[in-house]
Amino acid sequence: MSLNEEPGGPESAPDVTIVLPCFNEQDHVVKEVERVCAAMDASHHSYELLAVDDASTDNTLALLREAEPLFPRLRVLAFGHNGGAGTVRRIGTRRARGRIVVWTDADMTYPNERIPELVDLLAANPDIDQVVGARTQESGTHRLLRVPMKWLIRKLAERLTNTRIPDLNSGLRAFRREVSLPYLRLLPPGFSCVTTITLAFLSNQHLVHYIPIDYAKRSGTSKFHFVRDAYRYLLQVLRMVMYFNPLKVLMPLALWLLGIGAAKFVFDQVRAPLYIPNNTIMLLTSGLIVATMALLADLIVRSRGGD
Numbered sequence: 001m002s003l004n005e006e007p008g009g010p011e012s013a014p015d016v017t018i019v020l021p022c023f024n025e026q027d028h029v030v031k032e033v034e035r036v037c038a039a040m041d042a043s044h045h046s047y048e049l050l051a052v053d054d055a056s057t058d059n060t061l062a063l064l065r066e067a068e069p070l071f072p073r074l075r076v077l078a079f080g081h082n083g084g085a086g087t088v089r090r091i092g093t094r095r096a097r098g099r100i101v102v103w104t105d106a107d108m109t110y111p112n113e114r115i116p117e118l119v120d121l122l123a124a125n126p127d128i129d130q131v132v133g134a135r136t137q138e139s140g141t142h143r144l145l146r147v148p149m150k151w152l153i154r155k156l157a158e159r160l161t162n163t164r165i166p167d168l169n170s171g172l173r174a175f176r177r178e179v180s181l182p183y184l185r186l187l188p189p190g191f192s193c194v195t196t197i198t199l200a201f202l203s204n205q206h207l208v209h210y211i212p213i214d215y216a217k218r219s220g221t222s223k224f225h226f227v228r229d230a231y232r233y234l235l236q237v238l239r240m241v242m243y244f245n246p247l248k249v250l251m252p253l254a255l256w257l258l259g260i261g262a263a264k265f266v267f268d269q270v271r272a273p274l275y276i277p278n279n280t281i282m283l284l285t286s287g288l289i290v291a292t293m294a295l296l297a298d299l300i301v302r303s304r305g306g307d
Helices: 029-041 059-070 085-095 112-124 143-163 177-186 194-205 226-244 244-272 277-306
Strands: 016-022 047-053 074-078 100-103 128-135 173-176 207-213
Touching: 016 029, 016 059, 016 085, 016 112, 016 128, 029 047, 029 112, 047 085, 047 194, 059 074, 074 085, 085 100, 085 177, 085 194, 100 177, 100 244, 112 128, 112 207, 128 143, 128 194, 143 194, 143 226, 173 177, 173 194, 177 194, 194 207, 194 226, 226 244, 226 277, 244 277
Parallel strands: 016 047, 016 100, 047 074, 128 207
Antiparallel strands: 100 173, 128 173
């Protein structure tokens, strides 16, 4: 069954909008466009492919402009300066006309021929708000460092959201545009935007479904910088959980400080009655301060209402 309930015709909104960030992808961007369009043409869903050139310094934009007349469903948007993948996806989602938005990459890594499968899952299951392609293997630069780091961050996110997350930062996903709109302003400009949209949905009890996918070797040069992007990745996980559920982050720390401070206070009184060392006072005071911050942050979150 088609997602589009409006009357047919060229002016009708499509079922699906595929947002494709493009930055220096001249060697394969047309192949990716062909692959996406071929898959969607074979499906029963109407669609638009929104290819956004993020101020490429090669011939990516020129090739997209040449391809635009050849693919009736292709729309090309060009940025005046580089905004990052998160900015592309945020603006692309806001400009999308489809009720379902698909995010993917233009570097030949994701099996974009399976996009209709993700859309079909959303169409058949009204309770599901997002479908994520969970990669079955890791492929890319700094693999020996990326795998354990991403595993640790994913486990932290699972702990903080009380949800199993097979792949926290997959770039291939489909979701309901209307559900995503309140969270678009939270998207950072970089790669961690995909993590943000996952955590935003999970933190607000939107059902996220995962399907296993293969992940191919990247075509072209990777834009991932391990130290910088891993730091931003971890920071964004903590930021998102703080935004939706600050007690999960702050209260355990406060209880640990108070517990250690209380135990040390008892030890100090046994060793030297009526004497309280400065470090014991600091532990107890720090615990109280963090606990107070946690409660105030939780009150602010609850008072926001609409998120």
